Amino acid sequence: MAPRRMEEIPVKRMPALGCRLASRLPRGEILTDITQNKWRLGDAIGCGGFGDIYLASDDLTKPVGYNSKYVIKIEPHNNGPLFVEMNVYIRALRKPMIESWCKSQGKRRVGVPTYEGSGSHVYQGERYRFLVIPRYAGDVGKLFIAHGRKLSTKIVNSLAVQMLDSLEYVHSQGYAHADVKGSNILLANNSLGLEIEKTKAFLVDYGLAYRFRTGTGAHKPFLHDERRAHEGTMEFTSRDAHHGTHSRRGDLETLGYNLLQWLCGKLPWENEEGGLSPTVNPEDIHVQKEIFFSDVLLSMQQCFSGKNKAPDNLTEYFQYISRLGFESKPNYSYLRSLFWKGSQLEENILAYVNGGISNENFFCIKLDNRPYLRERKPCRPVNGDVRITRNAQPIIPKKVLEFSWEEVLARHPDKLAKISVHPPPSPLTPPPSPPPIQKTPSLPTYAMLNVLQKMKERQTGICRHKTTSKSSDNELKPKWMTPAMEEIAQLRKRSLELIAQSRKSGSDNSRRLTRSRSATLKRLESNSLAKLDAKKRKTFA
Structure with a gap:
């Protein structure tokens, strides 16, 4: 039964939220897809919240009838669903891709539509996006x-x-x-x-x-997306x-x-x-x-x-x-x-x-009760006379393992200790906790002992000096001083020693400290300090 005309179907066109419906394209409009194939539009046979569906034909010599083999989905460029659908058709639903997959899976067909064409069309100054797919019947x-x-x-x-x-x-x-x-x-x-x-x-x-x-x-x-x-x-x-x-x-x-x-x-x-x-x-x-x-x-x-x-x-x-x-x-x-x-x-x-769910791997099961599905094994002759087939393999009795204390005690004690005595973990029980970590190795080497001793001395603040021929000045001087700063410090130290020596010599003499002698000592001290300051300014300049 042929579908009725769109004008006869009492359906109100309602745009989806955030989208708008475009004007109807006239019957007989010619559309050109991205591969330069041309399509003629027929009557509109459906509408949705994003666009309309038209009958279509690749035969441009006659009008499109109701027995056309194709339909075209059209929506304005500003809408998005048809853009997504076009990308899916181009990336995954092309006819060679579907045929190749069916051949690899041993299937005659798969129920997905094929990509026939797509492109853009301008009508009365407005751009439209369209997609051509095969036509089917009712849903x-x-x-x-x-x-x-x-x-x-x-x-x-x-x-x-x-x-x-x-x-x-x-x-x-x-x-x-x-x-x-x-x-x-x-x-x-x-x-x-x-x-x-x-x-x-x-x-x-x-x-x-x-x-x-x-x-x-x-x-x-897995991510929660509110959008x-x-x-x-x-x-x-x-x-x-x-x-x-x-x-x-x-x-x-x-x-x-x-x-x-x-x-x-x-x-x-x-x-x-x-x-x-x-x-x-x-x-x-x-x-x-x-x-x-x-x-x-x-x-x-x-x-x-x-x-x-x-x-x-x-x-x-x-x-x-x-x-x-x-x-x-x-x-x-x-x-x-x-x-x-x-x-x-x-x-x-x-x-x-049995076994639940497979993850990214095909779920394969061996059915031992079906001889034609058993694992294929190569044929091997026995004594060169009788040929053993795959379905007539000789039954070899399994060797019964007997427990023996002598074999257990004959093993190496270190290898015996490595044998796990815990049962295999089940999905309902948590895994066993790891063994405690030892703070120090049981048998440290001499190099390890030396490293441990150095770490201990560093923690206690003991500093071992390699040479003891250094002067007391070098041992006591701060390590942050530069050579220029050390020279200034030495000049200051000598000036102070001279002043102290002059004062000491003055105290040793029985002469009374007069005003002239006091002024002389002050002048010597000021001169030494001035020289020291000049040297310091010259150094840092």
């Missing part, structure tokens, strides 16, 4: 409403497996989608019949995508997104909320008819999600109370997310196996769970 959100707010288990399982494939690819390129919801999951055809579970689904809208890897390939740490707190659609926002950060586990958590809503009809924090109140506090929703993950089993029973039993696969899905670390790489193969019906992996689910 899962409309399908959910059309089926009375309830989807069958078969449809949910099919969508879960396809979305896990899509998220695995997006995460492999270093991005988190950050806005997984039904309206962003598009179907390849618009059929609402019984074969809907076989329809191909595609994860679109990367306007809120978050690059969780740095330029060096390391995972960004991006509670970002996304509130019903499905992950606990990490409530803090303003995103990761791979946040996308898996958001997908889990969608799966739960499709099966139950509503989430625990939604109204009875679905949705949230416009005045709801985001912090209250965050608290309810934390309570949900505090006891997954009880929360799932409350969601399915009075109805069928809570699905075991969805319960285990949420339990796995509750154990997943912020920077840990999810085990996508195990999560897909939860939703595969009749899969051979269903009977080995416990083997996948």
